[in-house]
Amino acid sequence: MKRALSWIWPDKLAGRATLALLAGLLALHVASVWIHEASLRGRQQTVREQVIATDLRQVWRALASIRAEGRDAAAHALSGPGLELHWREGAAPPDQAGTEASLSGFRRLLLRHAPELTDVRLDWADSTTRHLLVGALPVDAAGYVAFAAPMFRHAEATPFDPDGFAALATMALVIAIVSVVVMRGLTQPLRELSAAADRIGRDGAAVRIAESGPAEIRQAARAFNAMQDRIRRLLDDRTQALAAVSHDLRTPITRLRLVAGFIENGVTRERVDANLDDMAAMVEATLLYMRDGRDAEAPRPTDLATVLRTLCDDAADAGEAVTYSGPEQAVTALRPVAMRRALGNLLGNALAYGGSAEVRLIEAGASLRVEVSDRGPGIPEAAQEVVFEPFRRLEASRNRATGGVGLGLTIARRAVEAEGGTLRLRNRRGGGLTAVVELPLAAV
Amino acid sequence: MWGSIEQPRHILVVEDDAEMRHLLSCHLRDSGFLVTSVGDGRQMRRYLAAPSAAIDLVLLDIMLPGASGIDLLKDLRASSSLPVVLLTALGDETDRVLGLEFGADDYIAKPFGRRELVARLRAVLRRVGATPESPSPAVNSLALGFEGWVLSIGRRELVSPKGVLIDLSATEFDLLMAFLANPQRVLGRDQLMEAAHRRLGDAFDRSVDVQVSRLRRKIEPSGAPNLIKTVRGAGYIFVGEVMRL
Numbered sequence: 001m002k003r004a005l006s007w008i009w010p011d012k013l014a015g016r017a018t019l020a021l022l023a024g025l026l027a028l029h030v031a032s033v034w035i036h037e038a039s040l041r042g043r044q045q046t047v048r049e050q051v052i053a054t055d056l057r058q059v060w061r062a063l064a065s066i067r068a069e070g071r072d073a074a075a076h077a078l079s080g081p082g083l084e085l086h087w088r089e090g091a092a093p094p095d096q097a098g099t100e101a102s103l104s105g106f107r108r109l110l111l112r113h114a115p116e117l118t119d120v121r122l123d124w125a126d127s128t129t130r131h132l133l134v135g136a137l138p139v140d141a142a143g144y145v146a147f148a149a150p151m152f153r154h155a156e157a158t159p160f161d162p163d164g165f166a167a168l169a170t171m172a173l174v175i176a177i178v179s180v181v182v183m184r185g186l187t188q189p190l191r192e193l194s195a196a197a198d199r200i201g202r203d204g205a206a207v208r209i210a211e212s213g214p215a216e217i218r219q220a221a222r223a224f225n226a227m228q229d230r231i232r233r234l235l236d237d238r239t240q241a242l243a244a245v246s247h248d249l250r251t252p253i254t255r256l257r258l259v260a261g262f263i264e265n266g267v268t269r270e271r272v273d274a275n276l277d278d279m280a281a282m283v284e285a286t287l288l289y290m291r292d293g294r295d296a297e298a299p300r301p302t303d304l305a306t307v308l309r310t311l312c313d314d315a316a317d318a319g320e321a322v323t324y325s326g327p328e329q330a331v332t333a334l335r336p337v338a339m340r341r342a343l344g345n346l347l348g349n350a351l352a353y354g355g356s357a358e359v360r361l362i363e364a365g366a367s368l369r370v371e372v373s374d375r376g377p378g379i380p381e382a383a384q385e386v387v388f389e390p391f392r393r394l395e396a397s398r399n400r401a402t403g404g405v406g407l408g409l410t411i412a413r414r415a416v417e418a419e420g421g422t423l424r425l426r427n428r429r430g431g432g433l434t435a436v437v438e439l440p441l442a443a444v
Numbered sequence: 445m446w447g448s449i450e451q452p453r454h455i456l457v458v459e460d461d462a463e464m465r466h467l468l469s470c471h472l473r474d475s476g477f478l479v480t481s482v483g484d485g486r487q488m489r490r491y492l493a494a495p496s497a498a499i500d501l502v503l504l505d506i507m508l509p510g511a512s513g514i515d516l517l518k519d520l521r522a523s524s525s526l527p528v529v530l531l532t533a534l535g536d537e538t539d540r541v542l543g544l545e546f547g548a549d550d551y552i553a554k555p556f557g558r559r560e561l562v563a564r565l566r567a568v569l570r571r572v573g574a575t576p577e578s579p580s581p582a583v584n585s586l587a588l589g590f591e592g593w594v595l596s597i598g599r600r601e602l603v604s605p606k607g608v609l610i611d612l613s614a615t616e617f618d619l620l621m622a623f624l625a626n627p628q629r630v631l632g633r634d635q636l637m638e639a640a641h642r643r644l645g646d647a648f649d650r651s652v653d654v655q656v657s658r659l660r661r662k663i664e665p666s667g668a669p670n671l672i673k674t675v676r677g678a679g680y681i682f683v684g685e686v687m688r689l
Binding site: 260 | 557606
């Protein structure tokens with residue numbers, strides 16, 4: 001039932017408005033035809049009744065003026081298709097009870113035209129359909145004239161006669177076309193509104209929509225823009241607060257590092273230093289995350305192979321177990337600082353969780369693929385998307401050895417997606433995790 | 445090991461945060477430096493103007509009330525080549541690049557470590573002390589060109605003749621700078637070690653040869669002419685034409 005209804009009831013606003021208009025049009029048409037019909041019928045009825053009243057009066061006068069023996073013949077002679085007359089001798093039969101109400105109107109009209117006919121008896125020959133009026137009109141003591149008058153009903157013009165139907169169909173078609181065009185115009189701002197709402201938050205840019213169209217649409221656009229301003233202000237306030245705290249933490253961290261230099265106990269000093277290093281790394285990651293999108297770094301042709309080689313060489317110099325394999329050169333357009341940071345985060349994760357890393361750069365048709373693999377514990381498939389959420393760290397990794405604030409992968413994915421690429425994680429056969437970066441090979 | 449042998453070097457610390465100033469002074473004194481500290485640019489100018497001032501290096505905070513560290517650096521560079529190391533906020537690339545382009549000798553990002561601070565200051569002093577008469581061509585220009593390549597010093601970036609950014613490690617950059625500062629001259633392993641070592645406070649993990657071969661792989665892709673040649677038993681020589689840009 002609901003299914004059937006939804007098939008008839010269009011999904012689009014323009015469709016619904018058109019359907020409502022057409023339904024209204026149909027109702028209006030039927031109602032107006034009916035009203036026209038009823039009034040026409042009423043007038044015909046009145047005319048017919050007047051004719052019958054006039055005729056009856058003339059019959060009465062004519063019969064009253066001749067002798068009783070000639071009255072039967074005269075009545076026949078005066079009969080016509082609209083009024084059939086018969087002469088009867090004796091007294092007229094009394095009125096039937098129950099017919100009075102429906103005939104009182106006609107009786108009043110008759111008496112207005114012929115005040116002398118006060119004794120007329122009126123009745124329906126067929127009390128249900130009321131097509132044949134019958135009655136008796138006493139002429140004098142000799143007898144009365146019985147009459148029968150068919151009350152014609154004219155053929156009614158139905159709303160569905162061919163001409164009416166054609167007119168209705170034409171009008172409906174015109175209205176449908178016009179209303180679809182008009183409604184599409186009216187709902188265009190709504191479609192823009194939803195498209196704009198969909199764009200919010202995908203990039204840093206504000207999404208403004210034009211405040212034009214009908215009043216309600218203008219109001220909605222205004223409200224939408226204002227809402228966006230409020231959200232932006234709210235976000236900016238939060239971002240600024242977090243950035244300010246992170247920013248301001250750098251001074252006390254620096255001071256503490258200097259203070260730690262005066263700690264006599266070497267073990268204590270090293271532990272304080274290690275904690276300060278963690279704090280500094282967290283502040284750095286948070287600031288990078290907060291500043292994201294505000295850096296006006298532009299994509300430029302960059303040799304990704306050298307970026308990876310630098311990262312791997314630096315890690316190897318720091319005593320890490322890193323291997324790199326890839327082509328001599330791999331040039332594509334990208335934001336080098338952000339990409340170096342992203343790949344560095346992936347390498348850092350591999351070394352922190354897996355203890356070693358294999359970095360591969362592969363030219364795969366129209367894209368460059370970077371794989372950073374480790375032999376660590378891997379990440380359960382269900383959690384492989386979760387780890388990209390900001391400040392999200394898997395429970396198992398919450399230990400001092402791996403540290404971090406949970407922004408490395410978030411920052412990495414953003415940087416990769418800014419180049420139109422993708423960053424995914426997958427577990428390796430035989431244990432370990434591989435981070436796969438796919439970058440489009442942009443024309444340089 | 446440095447301070448004990450050499451004459452103690454005098455460092456002027458310009459830092460508005462009183463506690464930081466105090467801690468920096470204490471730490472640098474403990475590390476064998478002579479330290480004078482001031483709180484803003486006015487005091488710095490006044491101190492440097494005094495004829496008795498024998499300052500070897502200025503450690504200059506960028507974020508200062510009144511005239512910023514960059515402004516002070518510009519003023520200073522107009523009249524002197526006194527070594528300046530900037531204290532910048534971490535991640536403020538613009539400050540760093542501006543500072544280096546206006547002639548700072550190095551920069552240190554807050555929050556920095558103690559060892560890193562001392563190592564950087566010593567490296568700058570060593571570098572400046574090594575060539576007191578004629579600063580290397582690299583020092584005061586923004587970028588160097590060789591055979592179509594462009595090395596921009598402030599940004600620490602190398603761009604290939606085809607306009608492609610070539611990523612260099614800090615050591616590779618320092619080695620390349622050393623080569624470009626001394627073109628057509630044989631540089632011994634010790635000299636190169638010295639040039640590259642300044643950024644690392646501790647052990648130089650791989651030999652100079654490994655670092656040079658990494659650099660060569662980046663600037664001499666297969667088929668390209670050799671820019672750096674090995675001089676058997678002596679070291680390396682950079683054979684390209686170098687010009688200031």
